[in-house]
Amino acid sequence: MINYSVRFTLGSGNKKVLKYAKQTSFFNRLCEIEEECQSNSLEVKEEEEGIKLTGHICKPTVNHGNSTQIYTFVNGRPIKDNLLIGAIRYAYQDFILSGRYPFAVLHLEIPYDQVDVNVHPNKSEVRFQNKRLVYEIVRRGIIKALSTRVGTFAASDVESQSIEEFDSQEQIDSKEKKNQKEFYEKRPSILENRLMKEFNAPDERKQSLSGSFKYEGIEKSTPQKGVIVLEREQIDLVEDHPLGCAHCQVYNTYIIAEAKGKLIIVDQHAAHERLIYECLKQKSSIKRQKLLLPETVEIKNQAGMEMVEMCKDKLFEMGFGVEIQSEDKVTVKEIPAILGTINVREMVMNIIDRLMEIGDNLPIEEKVLATIACHGSIRAGRKMMLEEMNELLRRMEETKCAGQSNHGRPTYIEMKLSGIEKLFERR
The missing domain is CATH 3.30.1370.100 (MutL, C-terminal domain, regulatory subdomain)
Known part of the structure; x- marks a missing residue:
């Protein structure tokens, strides 16, 4: 893994067991070894006091029952260190279930006078001079990667594209790029937000949760005018927001929303659970x-x-x-x-x-x-009003890690319109 510029082959008799070509980057070598890295990889970069951390981790949905898929290197040498594994697991604790382990490949470059490699005959263990600093660098680096890059999870049966790839689309205008940038920014606590109060009072359905839908201003004598206003606001939500506009709720559990060029399906319980959790952490x-x-x-x-x-x-x-x-x-x-x-x-x-x-x-x-x-949080089976659904989508857009529940499940998936059209053989 770490020596990606070297070609490796392994043979057993006349059979070639492994064959890895010479690569130009660490990431290319990882994708060659582990196919799941290609579409699930998140880059890790962190540096402090001369200690540099680089590497790649996978989204929390890629997890295993043991730590065999955690690879750590120090100054180009593969090692097994409980301190590093502990830091990795701690960083993932908000994202995967207890007892599950992530996929991670991390490389630490440390000044040689700050690490002792002579503590194990096979050089497979090391002793760090500043354990606390090393632990913090690894923990912080992974949390940054997860917090800023964990986005949508695509339905496996259709072509998809996650929100983190928005910037690569040439057709996106500057306004959409601004929304993409703000999607994961840390916002002030919304624990006191009216949304939370409404969600905890399921019988109170009459008041709108946000100013996005001006139902109070629609006169009964002019229903057609009201419909036109609603449609215009729906179009604006679809065009201007990554999670678009909610249209309905199915099985009293999933919110169906339309965004630009794709369909969004939200798990209402998982999404609201993440929102409350992030709010509580800020209090x-x-x-x-x-x-x-x-x-x-x-x-x-x-x-x-x-x-x-x-x-x-x-x-x-x-x-x-x-x-x-x-x-x-x-x-x-x-x-x-x-x-x-x-x-x-x-x-x-x-x-x-x-x-x-x-x-x-x-x-x-x-x-x-x-x-x-x-x-x-909102339970599955709880009927929601359209205003509540859209307010939930807006709060998700303002909350970091909103694409991932506390238990390692996606809070929503997306299906590209082009993928849906392929299913129906329209293109």
Whole structure:
């Protein structure tokens, strides 16, 4: 992999097992070895204090049950290092399920006086002088790649094109390029946004969630005029926004939207879950709501009770007022306000499961916030109004990592119009 400018062949008897041509770039060699890199690769670049990180990772949808697809190199030498693998897994924790491993090929160039290669007879391990810095460079480099490049996921049966490829299209005008640039910019928290409040009050359907659709201004006596206004606004959404204009909801789970030259299918639960999660991560404190009737939860697992006791103060910061009642019972008096009406026992048990997964090795915030986001987001089967659908699309365009759920699934896929036309043999 790392010596891409060298041609390699491997034979066994008269049979050639491997044959790799001389390549002009590291990426070309990766694509030669791993075909999935061609369409799923994200470039990683990071540098600090003389330490340079380069390489390629795959989108989170490409994942495996073990770490055999993680390749790390230091100064041109392949190594296996738990510190690097730990940094890679930590960077991916918001994107893939626990127990799954990403595909990653990373090369660290480090000044020779800052790394000891003589700690293993086969030179397969090294000792870093500044472990914390190396860990941070790897973690930060991967998160940057994932945050800025994780976009849409194409339907496998049709020709597609992801939003990250917009700039390569010659026909895109400057306005569309501006929208593409802004698609992944970090925006201020929208936790207090009216959208979130409406989503937590499913029975309140009458008020519009945004100013994009001026239903209040449509007079009943002139329905034709109202239809014309709506159509014009729909056209503007299709032309000016990467995720276009929502047209309908199917199975009360998926939003069907039309964008310029393509069809968008959004998983409403996965998309809203990512929005809430990113909002919660930006909040220094989370608003709590008191339960009218405190919920007593029995925890039969002793390790689970120990984790609750150890993390009680941190849970309070994240919106949970929990009191220990006995060796196997806790009382929940407050929950995050964003959750609304939920099954408190189920929520607490899920959080305990997440805490036990990570133990005391990693900060607990990410796992707990991800659980809150899952319970607080729009459920599959929840009917949405057209205004809500479009507001969800707009919020996705303003939120980083919006193309990926917290569990490694795409929040939406796209189908190019040209691909659909091919299916119907129209071209």
